[in-house]
Amino acid sequence: MTETTARQRLIVALDLPNAASARGLVASLDGAAGYYKVGLELAMDPGYFDLVAWLREQGHQVFCDLKLHDIPATVGRAVSRLADSGANLLTIHAGQQAMLEAAAEASGAELQVVAVTALTSLDQADLADLGINTPVDELVLRHARRARDAGLDGVVCSGHEVRRVRAALGPQALAVTPGIRPATNAVGDGDQKRVMTPAAAIAAGASHIVVGRPIRDAADPAAAARAIVAEIEQGLAERAA
Ligand SMILES: O=c1ccn([C@@H]2O[C@H](COP(=O)(O)O)[C@@H](O)[C@H]2O)c(=O)[nH]1
Numbered sequence: 728m729t730e731t732t733a734r735q736r737l738i739v740a741l742d743l744p745n746a747a748s749a750r751g752l753v754a755s756l757d758g759a760a761g762y763y764k765v766g767l768e769l770a771m772d773p774g775y776f777d778l779v780a781w782l783r784e785q786g787h788q789v790f791c792d793l794k795l796h797d798i799p800a801t802v803g804r805a806v807s808r809l810a811d812s813g814a815n816l817l818t819i820h821a822g823q824q825a826m827l828e829a830a831a832e833a834s835g836a837e838l839q840v841v842a843v844t845a846l847t848s849l850d851q852a853d854l855a856d857l858g859i860n861t862p863v864d865e866l867v868l869r870h871a872r873r874a875r876d877a878g879l880d881g882v883v884c885s886g887h888e889v890r891r892v893r894a895a896l897g898p899q900a901l902a903v904t905p906g907i908r909p910a911t912n913a914v915g916d917g918d919q920k921r922v923m924t925p926a927a928a929i930a931a932g933a934s935h936i937v938v939g940r941p942i943r944d945a946a947d948p949a950a951a952a953r954a955i956v957a958e959i960e961q962g963l964a965e966r967a968a
Pocket residue numbers: 740742766792843845846847848883905906907916919937938939940941
């Protein structure tokens with residue numbers, strides 16, 4: 728099996744208003760990253776699927792963070808269409824089991840699908856507000872097991888739950904971890920509640936980390952991305968020790 732490098736474990740969130748600015752950020756990163764997330768904001772641009780194709784042509788991997796959530800038949804059909812786009816990874820919400828199974832069945836051989844367990848913008852008080860009184864780490868673990876049982880490729884969770892998720896799902900599962908703040912900027916940006924540094928999340932077992940604003944808003948995005956890759960290397964070394 729080929730080893731996933733530190734650079735391949737960094738997914739840069741292209742949270743920008745249109746495909747043209749997304750291409751600009753990719754160019755400014757100058758090869759410092761090779762895996763890009765195109766999410767809901769970019770999906771409002773008519774050039775979304777051209778952007779996915781362009782990123783693939785450039786040799787990058789593409790994560791369509793569309794967080795699908797609907798009845799099983801609708802999600803299954805949407806996943807099937809998305810699988811034709813060339814994207815590597817897609818999110819769905821950890822909705823009903825039949826929906827997770829429909830997504831797994833429709834994904835085909837190339838597209839991997841992961842379930843969002845509990846958004847990293849939620850803390851226990853937010854969950855209580857939604858009528859959910861299960862401790863957040865137990866909720867995440869429950870959804871991780873449901874995703875595994877449905878045949879999905881893994882989950883999205885925060886760094887705080889990733890060790891337990893990894894233990895439950897085994898070494899091959901994807902554990903994609905947003906809410907990442909570099910060691911020099913480890914506080915949340917208001918909306919992120921369950922945050923962690925790149926090194927700590929990787930050491931705990933994240934397969935990939937997702938980083939948006941700390942790179943997008945940096946004075947030198949390429950230098951910020953390279954510093955995060957160095958933190959990932961540090962996390963991998965801690966994991967191996
Ligand atoms: O639980 C989740 C799921 C997805 N995201 C997405 O990740 C990035 C994080 O961006 P930052 O600027 O690094 O906070 C963003 O695109 C979210 O939509 C998440 O944060 N949490």
